[in-house]
Amino acid sequence: MSKKTFTETARRAQIVAAAIETLAELGHARTSFARIARRAGLSSTGLISYHFAGKEELITEVAATVLTEFREHVLPRMAGLDSAGAQLRAFLLANFDFMATHRPKLLALLEIGPALRSGAGDPGLLESDLAGLAELLRDGQRRGEFREFDPRVLALAIRSVRDGVLRRLAVEPELDLAACAVEVVRMFELATCEPGETWAGEQRD
Known part of the structure; x- marks a missing residue:
């Protein structure tokens, strides 16, 4: 160079x-x-x-930069796990870990998300990220680990909950992210499993 x-x-x-x-x-x-x-x-x-060339090009670069760092942080934590439930748990926990250490980056992505989705910049960046999460959920259904639901709708719900916690963190810096992570993992375990089951395939008391 x-x-x-x-x-x-x-x-x-x-x-x-x-x-x-x-x-x-x-x-x-x-x-x-x-x-x-x-x-x-x-x-x-x-x-x-x-x-x-303009603000749109810059925000596209910001989104690409943050998403690349996010994936480099999250994907290794999911690698090698042998069940969709374990992968989803790892994904959710890695989100909160990234939120704790890279808050400005996720806040920036949260800010430009509506602009990207409206076509200002490259909306495919956020769509590809959402599609990957939906595919993880779909894979869990194919394996028989997850109940029947619309994977895209649940992927949107996961992202919305994550963004909601991030918005709260923006105004409440001392928010207990570890406690939030426990509640969110529990929420989506209940959302994806049949009644009375867990991601480990066990019966819940």
Whole structure:
């Protein structure tokens, strides 16, 4: 990698990091190139425009960056588990672990989600993430571990609950995420299993 390419890559990453912090603090509507430039310590917004044609391109890059880090955090925790229930539990717990250590990144993603879903940026980023979760649920049904339900609807419910906890965390920084994780895991175990059963295939008392 040439020195120029390295410098441009580092500048691009700096802009994305500043955008994440600005989005997390101010929200999508109040995030502008001017505010991002100030946070990044850049002399002008032209340095942002050199790398990103507009706000839509930048938020797409933010989403791609956060989702890549999220997947790198979550997927290894699911690897090697031999049941869909164990994988879903690992997925949920990893979400809360990531939330505890990368709160601004998830808040930024939460802020730009509506814009991406409305077509401002690349809506396929969020859709692919949702599709992966729905496929995990569908696989549990194929294995006979999960009851019959609409996998996409439940995937949306899981994401909505996660986002709801994140919104609460934004205004209540001392929120006990470990306790929240226990309740959410229990909620979706009940939602996916037949009455009286657990993800381990055991009968619940």
